[in-house]
Amino acid sequence: MPKLQGQCYCGAVRFQIPTPLNLVGNCHCMSCQRAHGAPFATNATLRTEQLEILSGEQFIKTVKYIYRDNHERAPADSGRHFCSECGSRLFNNWPDAPLVSVWLSNIEDLPEITPMNVNVATKRPWVFLADDAEQYETFPFDLPARLKSIIDDVG
Numbered sequence: 006m007p008k009l010q011g012q013c014y015c016g017a018v019r020f021q022i023p024t025p026l027n028l029v030g031n032c033h034c035m036s037c038q039r040a041h042g043a044p045f046a047t048n049a050t051l052r053t054e055q056l057e058i059l060s061g062e063q064f065i066k067t068v069k070y071i072y073r074d075n076h077e078r079a080p081a082d083s084g085r086h087f088c089s090e091c092g093s094r095l096f097n098n099w100p101d102a103p104l105v106s107v108w109l110s111n112i113e114d115l116p117e118i119t120p121m122n123v124n125v126a127t128k129r130p131w132v133f134l135a136d137d138a139e140q141y142e143t144f145p146f147d148l149p150a151r152l153k154s155i156i157d158d159v160g
């Protein structure tokens with residue numbers, strides 16, 4: 006399967022990820038909206054070692070997760086990673102799992118995708134989803150199983 010290549014806004018950080026993409030989703034939560042300055046953010050989840058940083062690793066900085074809406078404490082070893090030269094969001098790493106969610110807007114030759122929509126409870130009313138779009142108020146009930154299948158996939 007071909008790999009997809011992406012870069013940040015300034016080009017200092019370049020990376021590639023394998024296909025097919027897993028767990029492709031638009032996150033409409035307020036944390037993603039604020040962090041990205043956008044109504045939602047689109048990502049795919051993969052095992053941490055599948056994300057290959059091709060250049061600019063020294064520019065990648067991390068903001069710890071900030072759960073303002075539910076006052077949860079951010080796990081110390083997880084957060085949102087961005088390019089410190091230009092501020093582009095690059096990926097999140099999951100707490101307590103060897104997984105990253107990569108923001109797909111940084112990939113130019115992105116194949117056709119059909120994202121599910123999560124956290125639509127806080128979706129902006131002027132963002133319209135197709136009638137048949139997969140959507141969840143928070144997250145799909147089987148998210149833990151879907152994450153486990155990514156971790157266990159040896160392919």
Ligand SMILES: [Zn+2]
Nearest residue numbers: 013015088091
């Ligand atoms: Zn950059």
Ligand SMILES: [Zn+2]
Nearest residue numbers: 032033034037
């Ligand atoms: Zn989110």
